[in-house]
Structure formats: structure tokens, C-alpha cells
Amino acid sequence: MKVTMIAAAAENNALGKDNDLIWHLPDDFKRFKAITSHHHIIMGRKTFESFPKLLPNRKHIVITRQGDYKKEGVTVVHKLEDALKQCPGEDEVFIIGGGEIYKQALPYADKIELTRVHDTFEADAFFPEIEESVWKLVSSEYHEKDEKHKIDFTYLTYSKNPLNPT
Template structure:
């Protein structure tokens, strides 16, 4: 199954200047729990935003940069090639950024969205989730607290 996973503001903002705009520790824990042990597909800028590769995951990086290398990672130049190197019998996660989500959406079977209940100024955005194509099957609301500055919901969508 191909799963897109993202934390997305009400106005679909994902980040600004190659960084997340918010800090939600519970969302990081959920991301780690869902993606550990799997292939994760991302763009080069997303990969470069990490201090180091994420442990216990196979990194597949999509880039147009010729000769790009990242130790221990698989480098490809298209979503089709990225998906081709991932095992078909396991979940594969598309983890961003904005352009990768846009080109990955037609391939996705499921969306794992953390909806941050606030609007933010960003320079990367998640594509619009079309109600005609996607059905929400889980929504779990979480109120802000001392570690989370914004209310947020975990939302799971499946393709209709």
C-alpha cells in the first residue's frame, strides 16, 4: 500500500524555508511509529532538512540533480522509479515535500494526515484532498497542551 503521511495546516501549508512551522511531539512519535521499518519516499530538500537519515527506514530520494548522492539512500529521478524500488508487499510512505506530495497523490491508496487546526504562512503546500476521491475513515481530535501549541487531528483517508 502506498501511504502519504503529512502534517498539514488548515490552509494546507506544510512548511516554510524547508522547515516545519509548528512543533508537535506527538505527531513526531506517530510518524516514527507508522514509518519505522518501511521505505520512505521524499524529495531532496526534505531529505536535506533532516540532521541525519531517519533510523530504521529505507530512504528513497527523488531529485533532478544529476550525480546526487546520499550515503545509504536510493536516488531516483521520478515517482515511478521511486515506487519501483519499494517492495510491493509492504507499506511505502511518501513523506514530502510539497512537490513530491503533488506528484505522489495519484499513486496513493491512503493518506495519514495530521491536521493542524490553524492557518500558517508557508512556501510548501499539500495538494487539495478531493472529497470525490477520498473518504475519511478515522478522525481523532487532540487539544493543545503544554507541549503542543495548536489543536490537531489525526485523519486517515482511503481512496474511494
């Protein structure tokens, strides 16, 4: 099973503030939907609670420290390792946030799909630093700001460097 982390992060690795996104990039939402649909998505409780409803065509796995946490249509676990065990037979699973879950998932990840938002923001959740000795950039696609996107951004795909598979 391949573990892919997918995120949008600013130049200073900002992910969000007050359990919300800081920017609005419709094309990034479309890309996220296309990549994660029909897969298991693993996230922390706060990330899950930031959604207005369950994301269609995905199996939701929520990691929380709350022992009695229950939500309809969601598998609840208390550790990342348990979340990964909930995905038997899956070719690829997606870690979708937040900051603490990304940090925990980094050693398990095989791939990172990162939308780099070309600005810096005040935030309270951050994506972990991508170490060039561990990760290799395999593709990059730049998007200039336009009428629907107020900020330039780049889709970056990283794979774990086989010379240093830490």
C-alpha cells in the first residue's frame, strides 16, 4: 500500500488558521477531489470537523485522542498506525491533515502531493519541512494567479528518495 500525503501549504509551510483554510484555490479543490476520490482518506479530528459534510466517494478515517468520539460514516481510531490498518487491500491511501497528522505520517509516506501557495501567511497549523535528502521532486506544474485564483501556486509531486528511504 502506498501512503500519499496531500496538502496545500504556503511558502512558510502554513496550512491553516483557526481550523480553516487561509486561501481559496478552486483548481486545487478539483485536483484534491480527482486524486483522493474512491480512496481512504486519513485525517485528524479537527480537519474532519472543518468539513461541512462527508466528502463523497471516499472512506473517512479520523484519528483522535477522544476515547468516546463517534461520527456516522466515519471510522474512528486513536493512532496513525491503527488508521493505516483500516485500509487492507488498498493500493493507495491519503493523509489529508492536519499539521500534527502530517508530522506523524512523514515516516510512513511514499509520496507527497503538495500545492505550494506562493505567499506567506499567519497560521496555527503547518506542513512539516520537506528534506531534500529524503524526498525527490518528480514533477512541478506552475499556475499563475487569475480571476479565480488570487495567488500563484505550483503543484509539486515528491517521491521518497530511494537512496535515503528514512
